[in-house]
Amino acid sequence: MAQKNTSDLIEAYIKQILETSETIEIRRAEMASLFNCVPSQINYVINTRFTVHRGYIVESKRGGGGYIRIEKVQLATYHQFLEHVADLIGEELTEKDAQAILQKLYEEGILTKREGNLLLSSFSKQALGSLETENQLRASMLMAVLERLSYEDRK
Known part of the structure; x- marks a missing residue:
């Protein structure tokens, strides 16, 4: 152990x-x-x-x-939670903050472990390279994921 x-x-x-x-x-x-x-x-x-x-x-x-x-933070509904997360993102998102958000989405049962791991690898510095716009791209990608999730009918 x-x-x-x-x-x-x-x-x-x-x-x-x-x-x-x-x-x-x-x-x-x-x-x-x-x-x-x-x-x-x-x-x-x-x-x-x-x-x-x-x-x-x-x-x-x-x-x-x-x-x-x-x-x-206690949010009443699935959609309120996604809106709250989207409000946190802004125009740029560091890899560390993206990891924290994905972890929270996993803990809340919104993402499976497999989905979370796939997104973690997609948002990583290694995947995005040393682009000048890396943090903006990461924020944009996560916002697109949240928007797609908000179309799902949950809670």
């Missing part, structure tokens, strides 16, 4: 709490103490693994009574 690093453990812990609650509030210092790490590692996990592209809204308040609030 592969050993998980501290960041993976922190992410799993937060996600486990979010399974039973739509919103959580944490304190960096308390989390750092719990995982025996520096508070900046808590920031790293939250900033990289709990993004809007991954379906989370993060709000933080600094200072003595400060907190970090993480909320799982």
Whole structure:
């Protein structure tokens, strides 16, 4: 069994709490103490693994009574979810953000694992080469996928 690093453990812990609650509030210092790490590692996990592209809204308040609030985005319908994802894309999309969006589409049951992997390879830097317009092309391609998915009758 592969050993998980501290960041993976922190992410799993937060996600486990979010399974039973739509919103959580944490304190960096308390989390750092719990995982025996520096508070900046808590920031790293939250900033990289709990993004809007991954379906989370993060709000933080600094200072003595400060907190970090993480909320799982809850959308009522399939079409609302696709619209929300489309709104995130904009005119350019990095490979990392495309991966996060495809992962969320997979987690929500919109894409199968096979479909997700095919799209991941299509949107990769390797497939798109070193085009100057790589991020614009990736955004355009993903928007076309979302538009096609929105024609499907689901939920």
